[in-house]
Amino acid sequence: MQLTLDKFTKSFGDTDVIADMDLTVRDGEMLALLGPSGCGKSTTLFAIAGIHRVSGGRILFGDRDVSDLPSQKRNVGVVFQNYALYPHMTVAENIAFPLEVAGQDRATIKREVRAIAELVHIEKLLNRKPAELSGGQQQRVALARAIVRRPAVLLLDEPLANLDAKLRLEMRSEIRRIQQETGITAILVTHDQVEAMSMCDRVAIMNEGEILQIDSPTEMYRAPVSRFVAGFLGNPPITFLEGVTDGRGDVDLDGLKLPLPARLEALPGGHAVTLGIRPEHFGQSRGVPLRGKVRFIEPQGRETLFDILLENGAMLRSIQPVRQDLSVGDAVSFNLDTEAMLVFAETGERL
């Protein structure tokens, strides 16, 4: 079911945490709300769930306005960060609870619980108590309980935050698989860009109660609207260099001249700009050669990360397939792909 936020506003006391937010989540889509803590993403989630009342605007499930409906009547499935399983009930009873409350008969409940348990691969755990499950299993139970009622919208609040690294990887693809198999419209709240990009059809980046950009993960990575978005996506992160345009297609970077990408050559001189350089655009075969010294080497198995101190004192990062011919202190000359460089105006938006 399509979910629409129409001029959604939420304030606590006198402060507007979120003002006039518009957002549409398409039917069957999985959308990530990504942002630093305190950006209002959880507030948005809880407003959709009905835990927070909206202060203004509307929330629509399909064509139905649910803004004034209590949580119980919205049919929203929520997976909480700590799973919030009912500790005194078995797994089966946990999953059956929403159906029981809805007054379904025993036979239906039994059938539905079994079907959902098979979908999330916990059919062997049905008689256990939550305390007897591992973190990943608890996560699966929470997911099963959230989707057993076939909710209009599934909300996931930092669902992977409490798992260790290996399980996180596994549950990432599991949650995505289950979401796709059921076709439930889902919203994932996270501050982890890798989670957001790997699990979702589209990502909405939020900061200070505002959505800055909504796009597919690849598009957002390739063409971020602003410096903030560019800085938020990418691991290892993008490097920013401050400079001034000289009007002849170059940027002056405190003792170093770099050519602007071809599409921006016409930029008039005297403008303060920020160059955004991703590690994969430095140290490849093409581009402008830059000389510097290796300051730090971080092997990551498949790739190696180099911190290069340029001659003008700026530090650039380069990520390259594993190479062992360099050590700290070596003088190198790496190519910078200036065409792939991101250029931001003083206001932060991308040019």
Added chain:
Amino acid sequence: MSGSSQPQTSMTRNFSMIPVLAVLGLVTLPLVVMYAFLVVDSFSNAPATSLIPYEFTLEHWRFLYDFSLVGNVWIATKNSLILAFTMVVTTLVLSSTGGYAMSRLNLPFRRFFLASVLVMHAFPAVTLLIGTFLVLNFTGLYNSMIGVILVKGTLMLPFGIWIMKGFYDAVPWEIEMAGVQDGASRFTVWRRLVLPQVKPGLVALGVFAFLDGWGEYLLPRILAPGADFQVLSVFLQDASIPDAADYNFNIFKSVGIFYTLPVLILFVVFQNRLMNIFGGGTKG
């Protein structure tokens, strides 16, 4: 469980327990001796000047059927049971709901209520006696079981509510939010999801309320002095009037044991749960 026995063995190796046990034993000795003679005396006769009994007898227990000795013990027992059980019921019902409200609901004057509950808890009940007497007299509840129950219950509630609030505070909010999202009403959430989490608190509080009601002496003595409402504690006091002509010290001891027995049994059965209450309700 090798994990739990390991630190224990290493503990006894490093610190000898014998001095500790010796000190504890020495300190407890007077109590043990008194309790031992309470039991011994109630089942035996000893010469007037000696502590050593010369015969085994059950005659000190004839108060159980011979009501001419100290009065009808069964009426007193019935009254004590009524008082204790109504304490359990009222304390549990009101504390489990009141504690939840204090912990979770956005009540007006919540802080004021919390503070006054604490003040009530700290207030010495004896100072209220004259006031409650006047109120009971005015309402016609003086010299009735209902009056005693109302007063005793009121005095127990602050403690019960405060304890239950502690247990409710330890239940994560997310469980309630999840229940509401699952479509359950706030009441269903409380009854089916939250109440089971605070069960250890309810058990402990119930036992506590029973013991408190069973042991109450002052309120029934003063607020319901009539013979119909005599509870065991008052009965025990009446059995021990030393200047009565038929005063029998051993019968008094037997009544004492009879009165203590339920307390001992309850304590043995529930001792682990009772410790919960002082753990602040963190143990689910």
